[in-house]
Amino acid sequence: MKKLKKLIPAFCMLLVSVAMLGTSTFAWFSMNKEVKATGMQITAKSDSVYLLIMEGEKTAPEVQTNNSASAAATNPENTAMLPAAHETIAKTEDAEAKEADTTTYSNWYYQTAAKPTESTAETPTAKTKLTTTSFKQYVLEYTYTITLAKGSLEQGKLTATAKITAQNSATGTDKTIEPVKVLVTTTQKAAEFTTTNMTTAQDLYAGSITDTTAIVVKVYIYLDGTNEKVYTNNITNLDGAKIDLTFNVDKAA
Structure with a gap:
């Protein structure tokens, strides 16, 4: 089969909304009232011919049988999400952590600030680890499976790029x-995308x-709690984001 340069795009869209929970303590955001950052949206697509994508953890035949160029998942508008940080990613600048490290709940944590006007932790060494119960309050997680359509030429690597833009910039x-x-993440590596390296x-x-x-x-x-702009009194200045992820395969390993 003749190799083609362009792929049929496959899209998976997630509509995510983030609400800060109200509590009586400070946790980067001081939780003394309910606040929201709404309008999160993520879109993922393939950028190579015959590259297929499907929501969930699937087998190659299942993805091929589904034979769809799109997959979607939507969160409730008020999905609770608090600022967090990732221990492994923070320690490895290249973000090449394996999926197992990324999904270990105890590698994620949050810290507390003394005042609603401060973004730094009151006690830098004091980190509250996330648990299987609390994880969904801090991190939104989605699973997709990527494969090639039947008859496609063998490829050697999978890469990704991102585009992160303001969801409500007009506001x-x-x-x-x-x-x-x-x-x-995959079982091999994890790529971390921000507005500066996307x-x-x-x-x-x-x-x-x-x-x-x-x-x-x-x-x-997730919302990076270590970012200097993450603190209670600045919540109204945090906008929702539209995230476009593009996956690409290539023959070169």
Whole structure:
């Protein structure tokens, strides 16, 4: 089969809304009242011919049988989401953490600030680890499976790029999406995307990719609590974000 340069785009869209929970303590955001950052949206697509994508952890035949160029999942409008940070990613600048490290709940944590006007932790070394129960309050997680259509030529690597833009930019020029971070992981690597590195292609998988290969991709969206703009009194300046993830396969390993 003649190799084609362009792929039929496959889209998966997630509509995400973030609400800060009300409590009596400070946790980067001081939780003394209910606040919201609404309008999160993520779109993922393939950018190579015959590259297929499907929501959930699937086998290659299941994705091929589904034979759809799109997959969608929607969160309730008021999905609770608090600022968090990732221990492993923070320690590895290249963000090449394996999926197992990324999904270990105890690798995620939050800290507390003394005042609603401060973005730094009151006690830098005091970190509250997330648990299986609390994880969904801090991190939005999605799973997709990528494979090649039957008859496709063997490929050698899978990469991804991102585009993170303001969802409600018309509401004011002071709003920011800088704290929004997106982790895209496979069993080999994790790529961390922010507004500063989103256009740089990052490797997710290296090795033989055929029409029998099923690459499970997990996406994690969170508000980086270590960002200087994340504090209670600045919540109204945090905008929702639209995130476009583009996956691409290539023959080069």
